[in-house]
Amino acid sequence: MFAYTIRRLLTSIPILAVASFIVFWLVSISADPVQEKYGARNPPVPKAVFDTEYRRLGLKDGFFEQYWNWLKGLVVHGDFGPSINQTTHINAEISGRLGTTLRLIFIAMLVALILAVATGVFSAIRQYSKMDYTLTFVGFLFLSMPTFWIAVLLKDAAVRYNEATGTTTFFTLGEKTPGVELHGWALVTDIAGHMALPTASLALITYAAWSRFQRASMLEVLNSDYIRLARAKGLPWRKVLVKHALRTALIPMVTVSALTIAALIGGAVITETVYQWNGMGKFLINSIVIRDRNAILAWLMLAGFFVVVGNLVADLLYAVLDPRIRYE
Amino acid sequence: MSERTVTPPAPPPRPPGPGQRVEREFTIKERSQARLVVTRFLRHRLAVASLLGLILIALTSFVGIRFAHSYLLTDQPGSIKPRLSNPFGTDDIGRDYFARVLRGAQQSIKVALIVALLATGIGAPYGAISGFLGGRVDAIMMRICDVLLTLPLLVVAGALAGGSRGTILTVALILGLLGWVVNARLVRGVVLSLREQEFIEAARALGGGTLRIVFRHLLPNAAGAIIVQATLDIATAILAEAALSFLGLGVQSPDTSLGLLVNEARPAVETRPWLFYFPGLMIIAIALCVNFVGDGLRDALDPRQTRQRQ
Amino acid sequence: MTTMDVPAQTTSQATDTQRMPVISVRNLVKHFPVRSRGVLRRQVGVVHAVCDISLDLFPNETLGLVGESGCGKTTTGRLMLNLVSATAGEVRYSGKDLTKLGHSQMRPLRRQLQIVFQDPFASLDPRMTVNEIVAEPLRIHGLYGQAREGRNKVRELLRTVGLNPEHGNRYAHEFSGGQRQRIGVARALALRPKVLILDEPVSALDVSIQAGVINLLEELQEELGLSYLFISHDLSVVRHIADRVAVMYLGRIVETAPVEELFLKAAHPYTQALISAIPLPDPRKERTRKRVLLVGDVPSPVNPPSGCRFRTRCPKFANELTEGERRTCVEQIPALIDRGVGHQTACHYAEAVKLI
Numbered sequence: 001m002f003a004y005t006i007r008r009l010l011t012s013i014p015i016l017a018v019a020s021f022i023v024f025w026l027v028s029i030s031a032d033p034v035q036e037k038y039g040a041r042n043p044p045v046p047k048a049v050f051d052t053e054y055r056r057l058g059l060k061d062g063f064f065e066q067y068w069n070w071l072k073g074l075v076v077h078g079d080f081g082p083s084i085n086q087t088t089h090i091n092a093e094i095s096g097r098l099g100t101t102l103r104l105i106f107i108a109m110l111v112a113l114i115l116a117v118a119t120g121v122f123s124a125i126r127q128y129s130k131m132d133y134t135l136t137f138v139g140f141l142f143l144s145m146p147t148f149w150i151a152v153l154l155k156d157a158a159v160r161y162n163e164a165t166g167t168t169t170f171f172t173l174g175e176k177t178p179g180v181e182l183h184g185w186a187l188v189t190d191i192a193g194h195m196a197l198p199t200a201s202l203a204l205i206t207y208a209a210w211s212r213f214q215r216a217s218m219l220e221v222l223n224s225d226y227i228r229l230a231r232a233k234g235l236p237w238r239k240v241l242v243k244h245a246l247r248t249a250l251i252p253m254v255t256v257s258a259l260t261i262a263a264l265i266g267g268a269v270i271t272e273t274v275y276q277w278n279g280m281g282k283f284l285i286n287s288i289v290i291r292d293r294n295a296i297l298a299w300l301m302l303a304g305f306f307v308v309v310g311n312l313v314a315d316l317l318y319a320v321l322d323p324r325i326r327y328e
Numbered sequence: 329m330s331e332r333t334v335t336p337p338a339p340p341p342r343p344p345g346p347g348q349r350v351e352r353e354f355t356i357k358e359r360s361q362a363r364l365v366v367t368r369f370l371r372h373r374l375a376v377a378s379l380l381g382l383i384l385i386a387l388t389s390f391v392g393i394r395f396a397h398s399y400l401l402t403d404q405p406g407s408i409k410p411r412l413s414n415p416f417g418t419d420d421i422g423r424d425y426f427a428r429v430l431r432g433a434q435q436s437i438k439v440a441l442i443v444a445l446l447a448t449g450i451g452a453p454y455g456a457i458s459g460f461l462g463g464r465v466d467a468i469m470m471r472i473c474d475v476l477l478t479l480p481l482l483v484v485a486g487a488l489a490g491g492s493r494g495t496i497l498t499v500a501l502i503l504g505l506l507g508w509v510v511n512a513r514l515v516r517g518v519v520l521s522l523r524e525q526e527f528i529e530a531a532r533a534l535g536g537g538t539l540r541i542v543f544r545h546l547l548p549n550a551a552g553a554i555i556v557q558a559t560l561d562i563a564t565a566i567l568a569e570a571a572l573s574f575l576g577l578g579v580q581s582p583d584t585s586l587g588l589l590v591n592e593a594r595p596a597v598e599t600r601p602w603l604f605y606f607p608g609l610m611i612i613a614i615a616l617c618v619n620f621v622g623d624g625l626r627d628a629l630d631p632r633q634t635r636q637r638q
Numbered sequence: 639m640t641t642m643d644v645p646a647q648t649t650s651q652a653t654d655t656q657r658m659p660v661i662s663v664r665n666l667v668k669h670f671p672v673r674s675r676g677v678l679r680r681q682v683g684v685v686h687a688v689c690d691i692s693l694d695l696f697p698n699e700t701l702g703l704v705g706e707s708g709c710g711k712t713t714t715g716r717l718m719l720n721l722v723s724a725t726a727g728e729v730r731y732s733g734k735d736l737t738k739l740g741h742s743q744m745r746p747l748r749r750q751l752q753i754v755f756q757d758p759f760a761s762l763d764p765r766m767t768v769n770e771i772v773a774e775p776l777r778i779h780g781l782y783g784q785a786r787e788g789r790n791k792v793r794e795l796l797r798t799v800g801l802n803p804e805h806g807n808r809y810a811h812e813f814s815g816g817q818r819q820r821i822g823v824a825r826a827l828a829l830r831p832k833v834l835i836l837d838e839p840v841s842a843l844d845v846s847i848q849a850g851v852i853n854l855l856e857e858l859q860e861e862l863g864l865s866y867l868f869i870s871h872d873l874s875v876v877r878h879i880a881d882r883v884a885v886m887y888l889g890r891i892v893e894t895a896p897v898e899e900l901f902l903k904a905a906h907p908y909t910q911a912l913i914s915a916i917p918l919p920d921p922r923k924e925r926t927r928k929r930v931l932l933v934g935d936v937p938s939p940v941n942p943p944s945g946c947r948f949r950t951r952c953p954k955f956a957n958e959l960t961e962g963e964r965r966t967c968v969e970q971i972p973a974l975i976d977r978g979v980g981h982q983t984a985c986h987y988a989e990a991v992k993l994i
Contacts, residue, residue, distance in 0.1 A: 015471065015474050015475050015478060016478065018475045019475045019476075019478050019479055022475065023479065023484065023487070026484075026487075026488055027487055027488070140616060140619055140620065140623075141612075141616065143615075143619060144563065144567070144612050144615035144616035144618075144619050145567075145612055145615070146567050146570040146571055146574065146587070146590075146608070146611055146612075146615075147567075147571055148570075148571065148574045148590070149608050149611070149612065152594070152597060152604070156597055156598065156601075159598065160598075259477075262477065262478070262479070262480040262481065263480065263481075263482075265480045265482075265483065266480045266481065266482030266483055266571070267482075269482065269483065269575070270482075270571055270574065270575065273574075273575060284483065284486075285486075285575060285576070285577075288486055288487050288490040288577060289490065289576075291490075296487050299483070300479055300483060300484065300487070303479065303480055303483060304478040304479055307477075307478050307479075307480075308478060525760050526755050526756075526757055526760040526761040527760060527761050527762055527763040527764075529721065529755070529761075530753075530755060530761050530762075530822075530825070531763075531774070532721060533719060533721055533748065533752065533753050534748065534752075534774060534775040534778055534825070534829075535744070535745045535748040535749070535775070535778050535779060536774070536778055537741070540778065544774075545763055545765075548763075548765045549763070549764065549765055551765075
């Protein structure tokens with residue numbers, strides 16, 4: 001098992017490398033960031049400034065040389081390179097914001113998983129009942145909503161509620177209360193309170209896709225012969241359900257959730273934007289707008305890294321859950 | 329006891345020589361496959377209703393729009409709430425919002441169709457060729473897919489589109505050229521099981537090459553899965569375009585789209601909610617209908633029902 | 639291990655002049671790799687599907703290739719058409735070794751070497767009409783011509799196999815098994831091949847329908863001068879249609895003879911067992927016949943027995959041979975040669991027995 005993990009990690013590295021190259025190339029040809037920043041200024045910026053900037057960012061070197069320098073910097077020094085903004089340091093930006101976004105994604109994923117499993121199982125057990133149809137319809141509804149829609153809806157509803165009751169029951173802006181230094185339990189409750197709505201938004205969107213899978217997978221398991229045998233043996237239905245059926249039905253969920261990590265990342269960006277969090281999402285949007293190639297690359301490398309790790313974890317979990325899979 | 333004449337059985341008909349007709353065995357005249365699929369689809373009331381809904385939306389957006397107020401003319405000063413002559417109200421500079429939303433729907437639908445076409449047109453043959461050839465070629469082709477899957481579609485598309493001019497076509501191209509991987513994976517899966525069938529071997533024995541087998545045998549037999557996926561791609565594309573435009577990275581002025589309308593209305597969501605909700609509802613309506621139609625198609629094309637026997 | 643060429647006819651069917659085989663197989667070997675489960679999938683073993691087969695197919699004759707499931711006869715048929723790449727050996731046709739040819743070099747030869755498959759339900763593309771199915775070989779090789787020409791060719795082919803050309807617009811699944819097999823034959827004939835490999839063409843059909851298809855095949859052979867390799871596990875059918883028969887066991891040919899000689903004077907214990915299992919229509923004969931029974935399980939093709947592969951199930955080995963003789967069977971691979979019986983057989987202690 002250990003050897004398998006190592007092998008998988010090793011094959012992921014070239015994938016990440018190729019991905020980085022492709023993105024490097026695409027972002028480089030899409031725009032010239034220095035031109036973006038200084039080109040349209042009035043009075044026009046002197047050429048000397050342009051030159052310094054180009055040199056600082058290494059944009060006048062050959063394309064492959066640029067890529068190689070960037071790669072070297074990343075792998076050897078862990079440095080993502082200079083940002084367009086002279087005052088921004090990419091590494092610092094990322095380390096400051098990564099935790100915020102990660103906790104949003106992680107908790108949302110957990111909540112979505114629980115919701116999906118619950119609704120999926122319930123729908124499967126009571127197939128064709130009114131509840132099943134309702135849940136399926138609701139699932140479809142959430143599936144057809146853009147991410148921002150739910151986020152804005154919840155936020156709007158919370159704001160109205162706050163206004164109506166004159167309280168601040170719901171935190172709608174930011175990831176923590178600004179300007180106040182909190183510690184210990186107070187900090188935790190503050191963060192949790194601010195996380196409630198964004199997590200709910202992200203979770204609701206994600207659960208919809210997963211719950212359909214869970215329902216289908218559960219149905220397939222419930223129809224299988226060994227479950228029928230278990231019931232025929234006289235085992236209590238609940239026990240059969242939880243101990244036998246659920247465990248098997250969860251297996252495809254593992255793969256599905258791993259596959260949608262990338263989508264979750266995208267969703268997190270949108271949710272953060274709506275709730276105006278100071279997380280990775282804001283950083284990304286800013287970088288795109290100013291065409292900060294190194295920042296965009298840094299973002300994408302991290303995202304790719306997490307997707308790869310997520311897939312690996314999923315594969316290992318898969319092997320643990322399903323004894324038929326044994327890796328050499 | 330009455331005498332019964334036993335009629336000797338008729339002698340077996342002479343075996344047919346070449347050139348003679350055979351009518352001994354029967355031929356079943358079945359309803360064509362297409363008709364069966366349609367019948368099954370019609371049984372899903374929700375899917376049929378959604379299909380009608382889609383047709384309605386499409387007709388209104390592309391044809392009915394001519395009868396609404398122009399979406400460019402400024403009628404009123406400033407934005408007003410919905411009323412009879414302006415069913416969706418007007419926007420900030422007084423243009424009829426109903427017409428604006430319809431125009432946005434037009435554009436969003438166009439983007440979605442182009443994306444679905446690109447994704448299917450690239451992904452399906454790619455997946456079929458990869459699955460059919462197998463071995464090292466397959467491994468390499470799938471690695472390429474892995475590379476593309478590692479990066480979140482929204483983010484990469486955003487990064488690229490954000491640096492572009494933001495026309496309908498650009499956004500559609502970017503989304504399509506990045507999003508074909510799901511189609512490829514799906515078709516590859518279908519082809520992996522198809523290629524073991526004898527009629528594929530028969531085509532090779534006749535001298536057929538890879539391209540002929542892929543396009544004449546594999547893809548037509550995978551048509552069901554391909555169509556379902558294409559339909560779902562449309563829904564995904566609508567939502568993706570909306571998300572991109574919402575972030576300001578998608579379609580940009582002077583072009584319009586539903587996502588862009590929502591984005592522009594974002595600051596006014598509390599003061600002038602109609603500006604935000606109507607385009608949003610339109611997005612949801614289109615995506616919902618497409619999803620239901622896709623689900624209905626999937627059931628119609630693959631009638632294996634998992635029914636729990638109580 | 640040595641094998642000698644299958645000689646020219648020794649029975650009344652022999653012609654005066656020495657005939658040249660139209661297709662020749664020499665020392666053909668096919669090993670399928672067995673891969674371990676898991677990610678790396680190293681090769682851990684080999685399935686010895688076909689081991690050193692040699693045979694000749696002469697013009698205008700039917701060579702029956704019989705054996706139980708898994709003996710490698712289907713693989714042999716595929717190897718002869720280069721649908722499966724050979725591990726070793728050669729297949730000589732028209733002065734060329736087919737095993738060495740690439741795809742584009744094989745293409746023109748495919749017009750002359752065709753195959754009819756076993757499963758009438760899986761060998762026709764469910765999405766194509768019958769016209770399209772039969773026209774496909776013509777299109778691939780550019781023989782379809784103008785629309786009217788092509789259509790007529792297809793109609794003619796359908797008529798040749800006894801189908802109504804009016805039904806050409808229907809899909810394959812709308813036909814019965816026997817008709818579908820005829821469609822397969824029509825498709826195989828479209829290019830006017832010289833050699834037709836028939837891979838269990840009637841095994842999937844009802845017995846009453848089998849007769850029709852067999853008769854069709856015989857008439858076509860006579861009219862078009864075809865050579866058939868008729869692969870089957872059904873000895874009664876083979877007896878009817880074949881001129882010569884080769885019996886395969888676990889990847890090797892164990893006996894080969896002109897058809898009646900094989901049935902009346904089988905010398906290899908395996909052949910004897912097969913023949914003794916054929917049901918006889920006469921109930922008295924059926925009851926009093928001598929039966930040769932096999933013992934034991936079929937050995938695995940991944941690990942075939944040493945020496946004579948049949949020895950693990952051979953009744954002779956189990957009941958009649960001495961210690962010393964048994965050792966020969968274990969250590970020496972029996973060559974396919976004439977041991978005084980009149981035809982070739984691969985058994986150290988071959989003895990012709992009349993079983994029917």
